[in-house]
């Protein structure tokens with residue numbers, strides 16, 4: 140089969156298509172209906188079916204592959220390396236499930252997981268869904284305020300945490316941050332479980348806090364069967380990155396998610412049972428949920444859980460992991476590749492990467508220079524894929540699992556994946572744009588395929604209003620991203636719908652200008668924002684991180700490079716797109732997931748308040764930006 144036939148079938152015969160895909164997982168009780176879409180925009184996939192995510196990720200593999208590593212933990216922070224076979228994972232998950240059960244966790248209860256990248260975090264996720272409870276993982280890098288608001292939203296029975304995480308060799312104590320969050324939160328959390336790694340003191344509050352290792356020793360022989368849940372029973376909630384505003388609590392089902400992930404592992408990521416998957420994300424993000432934890436385990440693969448930076452001890456650390464563990468599939472983010480790009484490319488070439496088939500990148504636009512650079516450095520196909528926390532798996536990518544010759548196209552995350560009825564629409568009228576090379580808002584016709592968000596946690600109204608109400612007469616799902624489709628059906632993402640600059644009546648995507656700026660060889664990273672201007676309505680301003688800071692050490696250097704960059708943009712897009720100013724900074728303000736906080740940059744430029752910044756990585760970055768603007 141080729142991609143076209145696969146995709147057409149998923150759209151023209153969705154019942155038959157998804158019935159076939161559903162056979163990729165075990166059902167305790169078969170479903171009665173493939174999709175109940177009687178109350179749009181809500182969709183119940185595999186209605187009437189009973190299943191369990193943990194059973195499909197762990198239990199069912201134990202007879203066939205008891206000794207195969209399910210999880211390989213590598214920490215360049217603590218120097219530890221540990222492996223859990225499927226057989227061992229099965230035992231560990233039941234122990235943790237027993238601990239949760241003893242604390243009263245039942246089907247539908249929430250377990251909040253605030254953990255560093257250690258195996259216990261993955262085990263806690265699996266143990267939660269084993270009981271039919273709902274996990275809410277909060278990225279370990281968040282501080283008390285962000286954590287408190289998520290505790291209040293999830294109302295957990297148990298919070299699972301650790302004494303500390305570690306980043307770049309620096310210990311970050313989690314427990315005091317959690318204690319502070321518990322003070323700030325309205326919801327009183329009955330139980331806290333602390334995994335003590337011996338990194339930081341973590342005093343326990345009697346009655347509420349428990350030491351994980353002590354509890355575990357009491358349940359070494361625990362046998363906790365899977366709770367069979369309805370296909371549409373929620374498995375977890377997870378917040379979006381908060382790039383454009385207040386994060387949204389995405390709620391995911393069980394059966395649809397398992398089916399979609401199992402399919403994606405085969406058709407998109409080309410990951411086969413027994414092979415090794417290395418995803419460099421964090422379990423705090425959707426990429427970590429889907430492709431560190433559930434996807435690889437559903438597929439019977441070995442998943443690598445990596446705790447550490449991409450550049451410590453050196454910029455080759457990932458590739459040495461690929462070599463040592465014979466990783467077959469790798470998944471990372473453009474932001475991480477841009478970090479490597481500032482390092483010596485030769486250190487990437489020292490390792491034997493023969494096991495590796497593809498490198499997948501997702502999370503933000505993959506600019507052509509970065510794609511080309513990493514492609515040349517590792518000599519593997521680089522496959523961009525576009526999706527959202529909301530969708531849980533790729534909207535756009537390639538289906539090399541069925542069509543190995545489907546070629547990546549630089550700058551494009553590819554073509555629609557099975558089940559996604561992608562349409563570009565006029566942003567004013569919502570009318571579909573059917574011609575090639577027309578720019579429109581990327582929308583998806585309902586029902587969304589299996590695995591996508593069911594609703595916003597506790598807020599059906601917000602789900603309908605946020606995502607499905609952009610165009611009055613067209614109830615379609617809005618991604619809030621601009622796209623364009625070429626003659627061959629490849630899509631290009633041009634940025635978010637709130638990232639358009641209107642210069643004297645010309646509408647320009649910030650993404651296009653960023654591409655042009657980053658093609659200048661001195662540029663490592665760039666952010667372009669539109670800033671209010673009395674004459675032109677808006678003008679573009681560029682914030683650039685250079686590869687060699689010496690070049691912008693003084694006024695003369697800065698002025699020279701600014702002029703060069705402006706000429707580069709003139710040459711590629713025309714003078715209309717030329718940034719009014721190019722500012723040089725050491726670091727750009729980003730979310731903890733590595734996404735540019737354009738709205739904050741824009742606010743600084745316009746002298747406005749910066750809004751919700753709970754997810755910012757480094758507040759000092761904004762300070763620096765302010766200074767650059769003032770200069």
Ligand code: ATP
Nearest residue numbers: 379380381382383502503504524525526527528632
């Ligand atoms: P929020 O919705 O809270 O503002 P967010 O959109 O950054 O945060 P995520 O769900 O993590 O939260 O990110 C999804 C978004 O990331 C997409 O809508 C898109 O803008 C961007 N994105 C993801 N992958 C790609 C890609 N391959 N190419 C271009 N953009 C991408």
Ligand code: MG
Nearest residue numbers: 379380383527
């Ligand atoms: Mg979003």
